[in-house]
Amino acid sequence: MLSEERIEYYRNLGLKITPQRLAILEYLEKHFTAHPTAEDIYRYVKERFPSMSFATVYNTLEALKERGLVKELYIEEGKKRFDLNVQPHHHFYCTSCGRLIDLHEGVKVEISERFKNKLNILEIRVFFLGICDRCQG
Amino acid sequence: MLSEERIEYYRNLGLKITPQRLAILEYLEKHFTAHPTAEDIYRYVKERFPSMSFATVYNTLEALKERGLVKELYIEEGKKRFDLNVQPHHHFYCTSCGRLIDLHEGVKVEISERFKNKLNILEIRVFFLGICDRCQG
DNA sequence: GTGTTTGCAAAGAATTTGCAACGAA
DNA sequence: TTCGTTGCAAATTCTTTGCAAACAC
Numbered sequence: 001m002l003s004e005e006r007i008e009y010y011r012n013l014g015l016k017i018t019p020q021r022l023a024i025l026e027y028l029e030k031h032f033t034a035h036p037t038a039e040d041i042y043r044y045v046k047e048r049f050p051s052m053s054f055a056t057v058y059n060t061l062e063a064l065k066e067r068g069l070v071k072e073l074y075i076e077e078g079k080k081r082f083d084l085n086v087q088p089h090h091h092f093y094c095t096s097c098g099r100l101i102d103l104h105e106g107v108k109v110e111i112s113e114r115f116k117n118k119l120n121i122l123e124i125r126v127f128f129l130g131i132c133d134r135c136q137g
Numbered sequence: 138m139l140s141e142e143r144i145e146y147y148r149n150l151g152l153k154i155t156p157q158r159l160a161i162l163e164y165l166e167k168h169f170t171a172h173p174t175a176e177d178i179y180r181y182v183k184e185r186f187p188s189m190s191f192a193t194v195y196n197t198l199e200a201l202k203e204r205g206l207v208k209e210l211y212i213e214e215g216k217k218r219f220d221l222n223v224q225p226h227h228h229f230y231c232t233s234c235g236r237l238i239d240l241h242e243g244v245k246v247e248i249s250e251r252f253k254n255k256l257n258i259l260e261i262r263v264f265f266l267g268i269c270d271r272c273q274g
Numbered sequence: 275g276t277g278t279t280t281g282c283a284a285a286g287a288a289t290t291t292g293c294a295a296c297g298a299a
Numbered sequence: 300t301t302c303g304t305t306g307c308a309a310a311t312t313c314t315t316t317g318c319a320a321a322c323a324c
Contacts, residue, residue, distance in 0.1 A: 016278060016323055038313080053281045058314065060279090074211040078288070079313060092256055106252050109263060112243030119229055119238075120268040126246060127264060131257040153298055153303060175288080190306045195289065197304090215313070216288060 002026055013067045023048055024060050028070070028084045035073060035081040035100045075100060075127075090125060094132035101132065139163055150204045160185055161197050165207070165221045172210060172218040172237045212237060212264075227262060231269035238269065 002025060010025060011017055023045045027036070034040070038057050046052045061082055064070045073081040075093060085102065092101040109124050139162060147162060148154050160182045164173070171177070175194050183189045198219055201207045210218045212230060222239065229238040246261050 011324095018279065018323070020280075051281065053283095054314080055282080055316085056280055063279095074213060074215065076211060078211065078215050078217065080215065092252075092258075095259070101256075103252065106249030108247040110245040110247070115229075115240065115243050118270050119265065120273055121229075121265050122232070122267040123265070125264040125266070127262040128256065128258050129260040129262070131259070133255050136257055148299095155298070155304065157305075188306065190308095191289080192291085192307080193305055200304095 002029070010069075013069070015063060015067070020045065020049055020052060020056050021060050024057065028064075028082070032084055033102050035075070035083050037079055037081055039079075041082070088123065088125075090127070092128040092130065092132065094135055095129055096131050096135040099132055099134070103128070139166070147206075150206070152200060152204070157182065157186055157189060157193050158197050161194065165201075165219070169221055170239050172212070172220050174216055174218055176216075178219070225260065225262075227264070229265040229267065229269065231272055232266055233268050233272040236269055236271070240265070 002022060006025075006029075007017055007022070010021075015021065024041055027041055027044050038054060038061065041061075042052065042054055042057045045057070061070060064082075065072060068086060069084070071083045071086050073083050073091075075081055075091070081100070087104075090103040090107050092103055093099075094101070103126075107126055109126060111121070115121070139159060143162075143166075144154055144159070147158075152158065161178055164178055164181050175191060175198065178198075179189065179191055179194045182194070198207060202209060205223060206221070208220045208223050210220055210228075212218055212228070218237070224241075227240040227244050229240055230236075231238070240263075244263055246263060248258070252258070
């Protein structure tokens with residue numbers, strides 16, 4: 001359940017707040033680090049809104065993306081994942097279970113002066129592949 | 138045109154060398170850093186083999202992947218790109234022109250002990266987004 | 275009331291699969 | 300000869316689009 005302030009926040013960004021959008025936003029806020037696919041969101045929201053269609057999921061996510069509220073990710077699969085966390089951060093992907101883990105600190109990237117001068121780097125994403133703690137031994 | 142040694146190398150990996158596969162391998166070797174999509178490869182090879190189908194492109198790439206000769210990449214789009222360069226390296230993606238540039242050196246990643254202990258990291262991929270030299274100014 | 279959103283169905287893009295004919299070794 | 304490959308077409312998966320009815324504001 002989103003607070004009135006939260007709803008107002010989204011409304012002030014120019015989003016018309018429909019019940020469907022509320023449900024999608026609730027899902028995203030509740031599963032902040034889950035990197036859901038459109039399918040994940042659809043399945044969840046469909047329970048409360050049986051008439052919900054994929055078009056609405058994609059429309060809403062597109063509207064959120066335009067306002068900088070979500071980021072699209074393509075991770076080792078031919079489908080989008082949506083990340084409500086738009087703060088720069090990195091990801092660890094478990095090749096065993098497919099889990100995607102956010103890494104906010106403990107990662108530092110150094111770049112040579114040559115690249116810094118040649119390329120205008122706006123964002124750095126580090127993607128780790130390996131076996132997560134749960135899948136080990 | 139692939140050399141006999143090169144062809145023998147592929148054959149020794151258990152690949153049956155058909156003319157179609159030769160054309161695909163030639164394309165990949167000639168465009169080593171191009172990160173082509175299946176479509177790119179298809180278009181090129183179709184010129185010499187008008188009967189070429191996407192199924193053959195995908196089949197061949199799958200066979201190459203199984204032998205560790207290509208890597209699949211998903212970069213900011215819902216389609217695969219194929220990288221013949223399987224040596225660990227990083228990528229710069231130009232958000233202006235879509236060009237993907239290989240970075241082999243000048244990039245260093247430091248990880249905290251905590252992550253190193255918790256997660257079994259097998260591969261690190263750094264993905265830079267920004268404006269490439271050609272698109273600046 | 276106005277303009278946006280919803281949701282259906284259809285279209286589109288990328289990839290995969292089934293299978294008969296073919297061809298490399 | 301044998302078994303893997305080719306290539307067509309159909310199926311699948313994911314995403315987008317057109318449009319009339321519904322709804323937020």
